[in-house]
Amino acid sequence: MPHLLDKYRQEVIPSMMAKFNYKNIMAVPKIEKAVINVGINAGAEAKLKERIEKDIALITGQKPAERTARKSIAGFKLRQGMTVGFVSTLRGKRMYDFLDRLISIGLPRSKDFRGIEIKSFDQKGSLNLGIREQIIFPEVVYESSKDIFPFQITVTTTAKTREEGVELLKSLGFPLRYG
Numbered sequence: 266m267p268h269l270l271d272k273y274r275q276e277v278i279p280s281m282m283a284k285f286n287y288k289n290i291m292a293v294p295k296i297e298k299a300v301i302n303v304g305i306n307a308g309a310e311a312k313l314k315e316r317i318e319k320d321i322a323l324i325t326g327q328k329p330a331e332r333t334a335r336k337s338i339a340g341f342k343l344r345q346g347m348t349v350g351f352v353s354t355l356r357g358k359r360m361y362d363f364l365d366r367l368i369s370i371g372l373p374r375s376k377d378f379r380g381i382e383i384k385s386f387d388q389k390g391s392l393n394l395g396i397r398e399q400i401i402f403p404e405v406v407y408e409s410s411k412d413i414f415p416f417q418i419t420v421t422t423t424a425k426t427r428e429e430g431v432e433l434l435k436s437l438g439f440p441l442r443y444g
Contacts, residue, residue: 272437299418326362390430
């Protein structure tokens with residue numbers, strides 16, 4: 266069983282019930298899903314797309330879905346059906362494993378990391394986080410990685426307010442920075 270899920274069940278649920286006066290365990294917010302999104306240049310060569318897809322698959326543990334352009338935009342030299350990115354939605358055990366690696370290994374390895382700012386949370390308590398380099402994850406071998414690309418991580422919670430979402434992720438061990 267993932268370390269983060271054990272921590273949630275044993276420590277976070279009782280502390281959140283006490284702090285927010287929940288009457289039922291089911292009312293306590295939880296992490297619903299983690300979405301990893303990578304945007305790429307529509308005119309990128311096939312090898313680059315293949316490498317990005319392979320790296321995201323290594324990081325998440327599952328093959329990402331290809332996102333295509335819905336309509337053509339001449340100014341961007343974009344045609345309908347061209348690949349514009351990859352997305353991978355994680356739930357359950359894979360999500361907890363990914364978030365555990367993100368908190369304990371990935372974020373501490375990132376350059377000039379001082380914590381996740383509170384303004385990264387939306388009004389519903391979900392976290393949006395931009396990662397500059399995929400090589401912060403140990404699965405991606407730095408020497409074999411020719412292209413360094415940024416990607417976005419969205420951690421969706423069932424929290425009703427921003428305060429509940431911040432408290433949930435803070436008590437799970439996310440390195441948050443105030444101010």
